[in-house]
Amino acid sequence: MSRLDTPENARWRQTARDIAEKVIRPLSKKYDELQEYPWEIKDALAEAGLMGVWIPKEYGGQAGETPVLDLCIVVEEISRADPAIGVLYAVNALGSFPILVGGTDEQKKRFLPEIAAGRKLVAFCLSEKTAGSDAQGLKVRAIKDGEETWSIHGEKKWTTNGGAADIYTVFAVTDPTSRSRRISAFLVEKDMEGFSIGKVEDKMGIRAVPVVETVFDGVKVGNDRLLGGRPGMGFRHAMMTLDRARPGVAAQGVGCAQGALELATVYAMRRQQFGKSISGFQMVQEMLANMSTKTEAARQLVYYCARQLDAGLDNTTLVAAQAKLYATDVSMEVTTDAVQIFGGYGYMRDYPIEKLMRDAKITQIYEGTNQIQRLVVARGLLKEAENLTHLNAYIPEEHQEVYEE
Ligand SMILES: Cc1cc2nc3c(=O)[nH]c(=O)nc-3n(C[C@H](O)[C@H](O)[C@H](O)COP(=O)(O)OP(=O)(O)OC[C@H]3O[C@@H](n4cnc5c(N)ncnc54)[C@H](O)[C@@H]3O)c2cc1C
Numbered sequence: 001m002s003r004l005d006t007p008e009n010a011r012w013r014q015t016a017r018d019i020a021e022k023v024i025r026p027l028s029k030k031y032d033e034l035q036e037y038p039w040e041i042k043d044a045l046a047e048a049g050l051m052g053v054w055i056p057k058e059y060g061g062q063a064g065e066t067p068v069l070d071l072c073i074v075v076e077e078i079s080r081a082d083p084a085i086g087v088l089y090a091v092n093a094l095g096s097f098p099i100l101v102g103g104t105d106e107q108k109k110r111f112l113p114e115i116a117a118g119r120k121l122v123a124f125c126l127s128e129k130t131a132g133s134d135a136q137g138l139k140v141r142a143i144k145d146g147e148e149t150w151s152i153h154g155e156k157k158w159t160t161n162g163g164a165a166d167i168y169t170v171f172a173v174t175d176p177t178s179r180s181r182r183i184s185a186f187l188v189e190k191d192m193e194g195f196s197i198g199k200v201e202d203k204m205g206i207r208a209v210p211v212v213e214t215v216f217d218g219v220k221v222g223n224d225r226l227l228g229g230r231p232g233m234g235f236r237h238a239m240m241t242l243d244r245a246r247p248g249v250a251a252q253g254v255g256c257a258q259g260a261l262e263l264a265t266v267y268a269m270r271r272q273q274f275g276k277s278i279s280g281f282q283m284v285q286e287m288l289a290n291m292s293t294k295t296e297a298a299r300q301l302v303y304y305c306a307r308q309l310d311a312g313l314d315n316t317t318l319v320a321a322q323a324k325l326y327a328t329d330v331s332m333e334v335t336t337d338a339v340q341i342f343g344g345y346g347y348m349r350d351y352p353i354e355k356l357m358r359d360a361k362i363t364q365i366y367e368g369t370n371q372i373q374r375l376v377v378a379r380g381l382l383k384e385a386e387n388l389t390h391l392n393a394y395i396p397e398e399h400q401e402v403y404e405e
Helices: 008-035 038-049 067-081 084-102 105-116 234-270 281-308 317-347 353-363 370-387 389-394
Strands: 120-127 141-144 147-159 167-173 183-189 196-202 211-222
Touching: 008 038, 008 067, 008 084, 008 353, 038 084, 038 120, 067 084, 067 234, 067 281, 084 105, 084 120, 084 147, 084 167, 084 234, 084 353, 120 147, 147 167, 147 183, 147 370, 167 211, 167 234, 183 211, 183 234, 234 281, 234 353, 281 317, 317 353, 317 370
Parallel strands: 120 167
Antiparallel strands: 141 147, 141 167, 147 211, 167 183, 196 211
16 A cells, blocks of 8 residues: 555555456466457456546546546556556546547536446547557548538557447547648447458557457448537547546556566565575665666656646646656566566566566557657757746856757
8 A cells, every 4th residue: 555545545556456466467377378358357347346437426437536546546556467457447548538538518428437337448549550659640531421420431550449349539530631620539339330340469468458450431420429529629639638548558657567576576585596595686686676766756756647637737748748758668677677587587488577578568659659758748848948037147148049949
């Protein structure tokens, strides 16, 4: 338990931890090998009420005072046992945040209660084959073909939860001539005509959750499925969603790092070389100390970011990017060092540690690569520097002129 948890935070943490240890950890290897959706785990998460942590009570959820922090705590606890299940869970928040931030009241009432109850799963379809980091470069089109209707054409790439999910939040170009209002989001359901699943990816890590291509072959949707009821808001809704969802990926990184640290510590106390436990060697201790310190620093940055979002503060883009990039870089570093502490055994599939290193890698890539997060942070810093005019007096005369980027 974190000593600063509120009673509500502690309740979610304990619920998630119990499921993580009793249900998830024992099944982790099985689903990593099978690369199949673990319905039995999803059912356990839904039964415990965990699918409604981030959804307000008025829309059938169980959100309390700090829904983003609670979401992060649950993702962290699940990921500590299995980061693949961490994303399997968190992707439902990613898919439903657009409805929460941009949906009409009617759309919220129609879609959110089923998601909160865990009866319907949801996926987020932004990326395409030729539009990853450059989310403005989407090609999937939604064409207005009637007074109240649209038809969606094209393919999305990397849809996490695709095939398992019932609802798909799909970002499509509605006005190719506009720069700022080019994109709109639509709510598509799996049984709609023209919707299908394409290639199912064979992945390095997070193998329990499906990642697929989704195909939209003239899927017809009414205005009631246009997010927010008016076109052109899609890019804004996508960015607002990512600000809220990135702490969740960061929490996945923290949980994965914590899980690796714990396994490495337990192993180090049991492995003997040169007649003594390797945990007695100072270079191993140094690795463990660094792993622990970085994991804790990452955790606190994630919680700080989540608390800002829960407090409704604006300008959270920068701290969300910092949390995502720092926690996921730490996750990669810590899991790599954990494999090092296991030595040759760590490289083997029958030991649990190499999976965590494979699972950690994706957190540096999805929901915006860590290069893109650094761009976001740098842009934010340069903008904030405009308020530092009092420092001009300390910059010598020869460097007073300010140049554009
Ligand atoms: C397993 C998995 C699950 C995913 N799940 C989803 C999902 O559910 N929904 C969804 O919409 N998307 C999803 N994605 C897509 C993911 O968000 C993208 O892969 C990611 O944004 C990067 O896009 P890209 O793969 O096209 O890489 P690219 O954009 O082609 O980037 C390639 C490299 O170039 C770098 N780069 C690109 N532009 C810049 C720049 N301006 N400055 C510096 N470096 C740059 C990148 O950092 C990266 O290192 C998923 C991806 C994977 C692999």
